[in-house]
Structures are given as C-alpha cells and as structure tokens.
Amino acid sequence: MVTHAAATTTTTVAGRTRAMWRMRLQSAARTALTCTIVGCATLYISASLRSHLFSFPAFSYLTAILIVSDATLGDGLRGCCYALYATLQVMPLSMLGLWVSGAGGGSSLSPGIAAAMVVMGSYVVALPASTHIMSKRIAFGQLVIVFVDAVVHGVHTSIIVHPLRVAPSTALGALASLLALLFPLPRLAYFEVKKLYKLYTENASERIALYSQAVAARDTSMVSALSSQAKPLAETGAKLLESIGLLQEGLKWEKPWLMLLNPSLTDPIYGLEEIETSMRGMEIALSTYPSFHSKTIDEELLNILQSALEKLGVKIEQARGSFPCHKRTAPENRGEGVIDMSLPYASYFLTHEDLPASFFFSCVKMFINGSARTVDTSEGLMEKQAEPGSKKACSNKWSMSVVRNERMVFACKCSLSLGLAVLFGLLFDRAKGYWSGLTIAISFETGKQAIFTLANARAQGTALGSIYGVLGCTVFQRIGNVRLVSLLPWIIFTSFLRHSRMYGQAGGISAVIGALLILGRKDYGPPKEFAIERLTEAFIGLSCFILMELLFQPTRAAFLAKYHLHTSLEALKKCTEHIVLDSGKVWLLREKQWHLKSQVLLLGKFISDAELEPDFWSLPFPVSCYQKLHRALTKIADLLYFMACNIELLSQALQSSNVAWKEIQQHINKDLELYMQIITSLTSSLSHSADSQHPDLEEGNSNPTTYNNTVFCAEGKYAEKILNSFLEHCKEVTEKFCELGVKDDQRAKEALHMFAVGFCSRCLMEELAQVDKGIKELVQYKDP
Numbered sequence: 001m002v003t004h005a006a007a008t009t010t011t012t013v014a015g016r017t018r019a020m021w022r023m024r025l026q027s028a029a030r031t032a033l034t035c036t037i038v039g040c041a042t043l044y045i046s047a048s049l050r051s052h053l054f055s056f057p058a059f060s061y062l063t064a065i066l067i068v069s070d071a072t073l074g075d076g077l078r079g080c081c082y083a084l085y086a087t088l089q090v091m092p093l094s095m096l097g098l099w100v101s102g103a104g105g106g107s108s109l110s111p112g113i114a115a116a117m118v119v120m121g122s123y124v125v126a127l128p129a130s131t132h133i134m135s136k137r138i139a140f141g142q143l144v145i146v147f148v149d150a151v152v153h154g155v156h157t158s159i160i161v162h163p164l165r166v167a168p169s170t171a172l173g174a175l176a177s178l179l180a181l182l183f184p185l186p187r188l189a190y191f192e193v194k195k196l197y198k199l200y201t202e203n204a205s206e207r208i209a210l211y212s213q214a215v216a217a218r219d220t221s222m223v224s225a226l227s228s229q230a231k232p233l234a235e236t237g238a239k240l241l242e243s244i245g246l247l248q249e250g251l252k253w254e255k256p257w258l259m260l261l262n263p264s265l266t267d268p269i270y271g272l273e274e275i276e277t278s279m280r281g282m283e284i285a286l287s288t289y290p291s292f293h294s295k296t297i298d299e300e301l302l303n304i305l306q307s308a309l310e311k312l313g314v315k316i317e318q319a320r321g322s323f324p325c326h327k328r329t330a331p332e333n334r335g336e337g338v339i340d341m342s343l344p345y346a347s348y349f350l351t352h353e354d355l356p357a358s359f360f361f362s363c364v365k366m367f368i369n370g371s372a373r374t375v376d377t378s379e380g381l382m383e384k385q386a387e388p389g390s391k392k393a394c395s396n397k398w399s400m401s402v403v404r405n406e407r408m409v410f411a412c413k414c415s416l417s418l419g420l421a422v423l424f425g426l427l428f429d430r431a432k433g434y435w436s437g438l439t440i441a442i443s444f445e446t447g448k449q450a451i452f453t454l455a456n457a458r459a460q461g462t463a464l465g466s467i468y469g470v471l472g473c474t475v476f477q478r479i480g481n482v483r484l485v486s487l488l489p490w491i492i493f494t495s496f497l498r499h500s501r502m503y504g505q506a507g508g509i510s511a512v513i514g515a516l517l518i519l520g521r522k523d524y525g526p527p528k529e530f531a532i533e534r535l536t537e538a539f540i541g542l543s544c545f546i547l548m549e550l551l552f553q554p555t556r557a558a559f560l561a562k563y564h565l566h567t568s569l570e571a572l573k574k575c576t577e578h579i580v581l582d583s584g585k586v587w588l589l590r591e592k593q594w595h596l597k598s599q600v601l602l603l604g605k606f607i608s609d610a611e612l613e614p615d616f617w618s619l620p621f622p623v624s625c626y627q628k629l630h631r632a633l634t635k636i637a638d639l640l641y642f643m644a645c646n647i648e649l650l651s652q653a654l655q656s657s658n659v660a661w662k663e664i665q666q667h668i669n670k671d672l673e674l675y676m677q678i679i680t681s682l683t684s685s686l687s688h689s690a691d692s693q694h695p696d697l698e699e700g701n702s703n704p705t706t707y708n709n710t711v712f713c714a715e716g717k718y719a720e721k722i723l724n725s726f727l728e729h730c731k732e733v734t735e736k737f738c739e740l741g742v743k744d745d746q747r748a749k750e751a752l753h754m755f756a757v758g759f760c761s762r763c764l765m766e767e768l769a770q771v772d773k774g775i776k777e778l779v780q781y782k783d784p
Contacts, residue, residue: 019199023192027070028495030180030187031512032488034068035061037176039484039520056145056169058438061516063138063173065509066442068180069498072189074250076181082132083174086139087167089131093121094146094163098155103162108154111426111433114147118437119419121147126411126444137442140418142166144437151426152433189250196247197272200240204275207233211282215360227286234283241276274367281363281642284635284763288356308364352723355762358755362646365752406447413552414444420544425537432530435537440545443506450557450609451549452616455542457507461497462538465490465514466531472519473527483519490515502612557609558621564603565626568633569771571596575640579647581669586648593640600633622781629774632767639767643760650753653746668729668754672761674722723762730754 042050042057054060067079097117103109109117125131125139146163155162181187207230214226418437425436443458468490476483491512498508517534518527549555575596578588607630610621654665734751 024495028492031068031495032491034064034176034180035487035516037179038064038172041172053168054172055165057521058517059141059145060169060173061520062141062513063170064177065513066134067174068177071181072192072250073181073186074189074253076178077253080174080178082135083138083170086135087170089125090139090142091163093124095159097121098159103150103155103159109150111151111423114151115419115423117147118143118422119415122418123411123415126414127407129407133446140441141438144422144441148422148433152431189247189254193244193247193251196240196244200237200272203233203237207279214286237276241272278363278367280638282360285356285360308368355755355759358752359759362752362756409552410446413548417545417548421541424540428540429533432533432537435534436541439538439541443545448553448555448560450613451546453557453609453613454506455546457503458510459542461503461507461510462514463535465511466535469515469518470527470531487515487519557606557613560606561610561626564599564606568599568603571599579672581647581651581665581672586644589644593644597637600637604630625774625777629771632770636764636767639760639763643757646753646756650750653750726758
C-alpha cells in the first residue's frame with residue numbers, strides 16, 4: 001500500500017515538474033519571439049526610417065519585457081492598455097514641462113531643469129492610486145527619455161512633436177508582445193488554468209487516498225509513512241493553487257472572448273480554495289497520531305468514512321473533466337446538492353483522545369458539502385463593518401488618511417529618486433544619462449519592500465546581462481547581423497532565473513535587459529565601454545533609489561519581518577476576542593482571521609527576503625526562529641478558520657433543532673469565554689514581548705530583557721481543566737437533546753461540531769506554546 005502511494009506521489013510531483021518546465025519554456029520562447037520582432041524592426045530597417053519611427057529602441061525592449069514576462073494573452077492585452085494609458089498620461093505632462101522650461105528651437109535643457117521636470121512629472125504619475133504599477137513604470141521611463149533627450153540632443157522640433165517621438169517605440173514593444181502571445185497559437189490563460197486545474201484535482205485525489213489509508217491504518221510506522229508522503233503533495237497543491245491565482249487577472253481580460261467557449265466561466269480558484277482548506281484540516285487532524293486512533297474509530301465509522309471518501313472521489317473526478325465554474329453564492333443558497341454524512345449516535349466523541357476524529361469528520365463533511373467558505377469582503381461583511389456606530393465605521397476617516405499619506409510618500413519617493421538619478425547620471429556622462437533613470441524606473445513597487453534585496457538582485461542581474469552581452473558581441477563581432485541569435489539561450493536562462501529565490505523577478509528582468517541593450521542595438525560604440533558606462537549609470541540610479549527609500553521608508557527586510565511578527569500577534573489577539581457561539585457575530589471572527597492570515601503571509605514573504613538580505617551593520621537575522629514562529633502562526637490561522645466554520649455550523653444546527661437553543665448557547669459560551677480569556681491573556685503577553693524586541697534588535701543594543709514561561713505553564717494546566725469541563729458540558733448538552741426528543745442525526749451533527757470546536761481550542765493552546773517558545777528563543781538570541 002505504501003509502495004503504491006509512493007509511486008503515485010512521485011508521478012504527481014513529476015507531472016507538476018513537467019508542467020512547470022513546459023510553461024516556463026513556452027514563456028521563454030514567446031519572450032524570445034518578442035525580442036526578435038523588436039530587434040528586426042530596429043536593427044534591419046533603414047537608418048532614416050529608424051530615426052523617425054523608433055528613436056529609442058532600448059525602450060521598446062524594456063516595454064516588451066515588462067509586458068511579455070510570464071504573460072498570457074489576457075496579460076498582454078492588459079499590458080498594452082497600460083502602455084497606452086501611460087503614453088496618454090505622459091505626453092501632455094511632457095509638453096507642459098517643455099513649455100514651462102522654455103525649450104524649443106534647437107535649444108537644450110540643463111541637467112538641473114531636466115531633473116526638476118522629471119520630479120514634477122513623475123510625482124503626478126505616481127500619486128493616483130487607481131493607476132496600475134506597470135503603467136506607472138512605463139510612464140516613468142517615458143518621462144526620463146523625453147527630458148534626458150532634451151538635454152542630450154536638444155528640442156530640434158516643436159515641444160509638441162518632441163515628446164511624441166517616444167510613443168512609437170513604446171507601441172512597438174507593446175505590439176511585439178501581443179504578436180508573440182498570439183503566434184503560433186494564442187497563449188490563453190483559460191487553457192493554462194485548465195491544465196493546472198487538472199493537475200490540482202489529480203493532486204487532491206492522491207492526497208485523499210493517502211488520508212483514507214492513514215485513517216484505516218493501525219500501525220504507527222504506517223501512519224507516519226503515509227503522512228510523510230502526503231506532505232510534498234500538500235506543498236505541490238499549494239503551489240498549483242498559487243499558480244492558478246496568478247493567472248486570474250489575465251483570465252478576467254480574456255473573459256469577454258471566452259464566454260463563447262464557456263458561458264458559465266466565473267471564478268475557478270474559489271472552489272479549489274474550499275478543497276484545499278478542507279484537506280488542510282484533515283492533515284491537522286492526522287498529525288495528532290496516535291491520539292487520532294481511539295475507540296471511536298470502529299468498523300462502523302470506517303464504513304461511513306469510506307463512503308464519504310468515495311463521494312469525494314466522484315466529486316473530484318467530475319471536476320477533473322471540466323473547467324471550474326464555481327460561483328460565489330450566499331451561504332444560505334449553498335444547500336443544493338448537499339450530501340448528508342450522518343454519524344451514528346453511538347459514535348459521539350466524549351474524551352480528549354476522540355477530539356481529532358471528530359475534527360477529521362467535520363472537515364470531510366465540509367469538503368463534501370462545500371461549507372469551507374472564504375471571507376467575501378465585497379458583500380455582507382463590508383456592509384456590517386460600515387454600520388453606524390461600529391468601530392470600523394469610526395476608523396474609516398483615519399484609514400483614508402493613512403492611505404492618502406502612503407500615496408504621497410510613494411509619489412515623493414519615486415519622483416525624487418528619478419530626479420536625482422537623472423541629475424547625477426547626466427553630470428557623470430551626458431550622452432549616457434538615460435540609463436541611471438531607466439534602471440530604477442522599472443524598480444518601483446507600491447507598499448513596503450525589501451530595498452537591499454531588490455537593489456542587490458537588480459544590480460547583479462544588470463552585471464550578468466552586461467557581461468553576457470559583451471561576450472556575445474565578442475563572439476559575433478564579424479557577423480554582427482546574426483548576433484541577436486545569441487540572445488535566445490540567455491532569454492531561456494533568465495526565464496528560469498526570474499523564478500529563483502536569489503534573483504527573483506527584478507534580477508531576471510535586469511539580466512535579460514542588460515544583454516538586450518548590448519546585443520539588440522548598434523551604433524553604440526565599443527561594447528566593453530558601453531557596458532562599463534551603463535553599469536556605472538545603473539549604480540548611480542540604484543544608489544539614488546536606496547537613498548530615497550532609506551529617507552522615506554527605512555524598511556530592511558529584517559525589520560519588516562519583525563514588524564509583521566508583531567502585527568500578526570496583534571491580529572491573533574483580536575481574533576481570540578471574537579470567539580463566541582453566535583452565528584450573527586461569526587463574521588467578526590472571520591474578518592479578524594482573514595486579517596491574521598494576510599499578516600502571516602506577509603511575514604513569510606519578508607522572512608524569505610531577510611534570509612537573502614545582507615546584514616551590514618545589523619545583527620545576523622535569526623532565520624530558524626522566525627521560520628518556527630511562521631509555521632506555528634500559519635497553523636493557528638487555519639485553526640481559527642475551522643473554529644469559525646464549526647461555530648457557524650453549530651449555531652445553525654442549534655437554531656434548526658427546535659429546542660431552547662439560546663439557553664444551550666449561553667451554557668457553551670461560558671466555557672468558551674473562560675477558555676478564550678486564557679488565550680487572549682497569552683496572546684497579549686506574547687505580543688508585548690515581541691514588540692519590546694524590535695527597537696533593541698534593530699539598534700543592536702544589549703539591554704537584558706527578562707521573559708519566562710512560568711505563567712504560560714500554569715495557565716496551560718488551567719486550560720486543560722477548562723477543556724475537561726467543556727467536554728462534560730457538551731455531554732450534558734447531547735443528553736439534554738435526547739430528553740427533548742431531538743433526532744439522532746441532528747444530535748450527531750451538533751455533537752460533531754461541538755467537539756470540533758474543542759479540538760481547535762486545544763490545538764490553539766499547543767501552537768501558542770510553540771509561539772511562546774519561539775519568542776523566548778528570539779530573546780535568548782538577543783542576549784544569551
């Protein structure tokens with residue numbers, strides 16, 4: 001059994017690997033085709049036509065790479081619209097700037113005036129929140145070219161015609177990207193999602209098979225082996241789900257044309273999130289082995305589980321053969337087609353050892369019935385948040401003020417960085433002053449970012465691309481007309497480089513552009529001199545970029561990781577304040593859990609960035625400590641999600657049982673309130689302890705900070721007593737249901753969700769112990 005499972009696991013992982021290679025090779029081939037189109041249009045047409053139409057071939061390459069990288073046809077259409085919007089935005093700004101500066105009649109601008117015009121123009125471009133970051137990057141590049149060209153060559157035409165010279169080069173890059181995505185067959189996000197969806201459903205089938213074998217197994221080593229085989233499949237499933245999510249935006253742009261292929265096309269990832277969430281819960285339950293196997297796992301329950309897993313298999317097989325067309329419907333309308341999975345009354349779970357089994361069955365039930373819903377912040381949730389007098393409504397003005405300030409900081413940061421880069425670049429080398437500004441024009445990101453990691457990746461990528469370009473020119477110096485061919489292997493290599501942890505998107509794009517600007521152009525002088533000059537200009541630009549980032553937002557990745565650790569703990573504290581058995585208030589817990597999940601995801605991102613970031617004058621980043629904390633917080637976020645689901649289902653079951661459910665609700669809430677008081681006090685203590693470390697660790701001080709685990713251990717023993725009390729009260733509730741004549745299947749349903757809530761509560765305490773241990777390790781790391 002284990003051998004067969006291992007073979008199927010290997011097959012699934014190999015299938016995903018092949019799919020990944022195929023998608024990246026296709027992306028590389030289309031990138032190469034895009035560069036070939038631009039190269040043929042700029043290298044092999046007459047010099048007079050090139051000077052009139054494509055005066056800035058480098059910007060054609062840059063626009064093309066920005067749009068075509070890992071793009072589908074929908075992404076290409078979106079990129080072309082962004083390029084058009086950037087051009088329409090920049091042209092009047094440039095004309096106004098040239099008119100104000102008094103340019104015209106062949107006169108040239110001074111570097112200082114050109115830099116000032118770039119500052120003002122880029123500030124206007126960066127300020128609107130509605131403009132996409134790709135459009136802003138293209139607009140930044142156009143502003144740099146217009147005003148630097150006015151310094152280098154002067155405004156020999158009118159102030160209206162001079163800015164328009166950059167438009168054909170932008171259009172060439174955008175159209176080349178679109179043609180490459182259409183030839184020989186359109187690369188539709190629809191088909192890419194369909195392939196990934198099939199891979200995901202196969203992955204889900206394998207995981208369900210392993211989980212069912214683990215439930216049936218009685219041997220500890222067998223369960224451990226099956227669980228180990230399921231872990232890589234779970235990681236693969238999460239990555240497939242992430243890949244589908246990245247294709248969602250392109251799918252939206254293709255939707256008007258795809259309605260002919262699939263009229264019911266809506267939101268494919270929504271149904272997959274339900275499947276993934278339910279399977280994460282099953283994995284958590286099985287991880288408690290051997291306590292999972294108790295007296296409740298008898299032949300009768302195994303038969304019920306086998307029937308349920310067969311239904312899951314049918315559901316997944318049906319999904320595998322067709323494209324997903326899941327709609328975000330309201331909870332009360334999701335009862336159609338619900339499969340009943342009732343447990344016999346004799347199978348009520350009454351002990352600590354029986355809690356994992358109840359939680360496992362609740363996850364299977366959510367999987368079958370589609371009850372694992374994600375928060376939909378666009379509908380009823382946002383309406384409740386905006387109710388008059390609510391805390392959310394009271395904080396709206398403050399939130400809007402924060403958003404406005406962030407936009408202004410971003411606009412100032414971009415404009416001053418570009419202005420300084422243009423100024424110093426022109427002062428260093430007037431003829432090559434473009435490159436300092438263009439280097440950082442494509443570097444900006446909204447929100448906080450790890451500046452040293454980003455700058456390091458872009459600098460290394462630029463150096464690698466320049467070196468390859470010089471080598472390519474050396475090899476093909478006698479047959480320069482075919483030197484563009486030498487770009488093909490480099491484009492393929494950089495397509496994979498973009499997905500590496502070391503270089504990422506920024507480093508990969510810089511590497512391919514560095515080679516393109518040498519091999520894809522001519523009449524630039526000796527390639528060695530051009531490479532050195534461009535590297536120097538890139539260094540100037542990146543230095544200005546880092547300087548402005550440090551002045552406006554001194555956000556090293558290590559600091560961001562510490563910050564998001566603190567915000568994650570604060571979000572956890574707010575979650576635990578809203579755990580109450582009330583279906584009318586469960587939306588509060590869902591909202592806070594969603595916020596916690598987003599903070600934990602950001603924490604993981606910045607931990608990865610900090611691991612690669614240089615330490616400089618700071619203490620080495622404690623990666624292992626943060627990774628342990630991230631794993632524990634991720635599991636806590638999942639547990640809170642399942643707790644919210646089971647609280648909602650339990651509340652609905654109580655209300656539909658025609659008994660005095662309010663009295664029972666108050667009875668259960670008393671235990672939950674005591675239990676949550678412990679968790680809230682612990683999260684408050686942990687949050688305070690983590691917060692106290694930030695300034696000291698960042699400044700490198702060595703002031704001792706005392707922190708001990710005594711209170712946690714004491715409260716942990718008290719929590720065990722409360723859990724015992726909770727189980728006893730649950731037993732009393734089920735007996736009361738029996739006295740009131742509630743049907744057996746209804747009692748089984750209510751007992752199932754009650755004990756699932758108990759399991760989540762117990763696991764929360766266990767994971768909080770891991771968080772406590774991780775915080776203690778951070779303190780010891782600071783002051784051994």
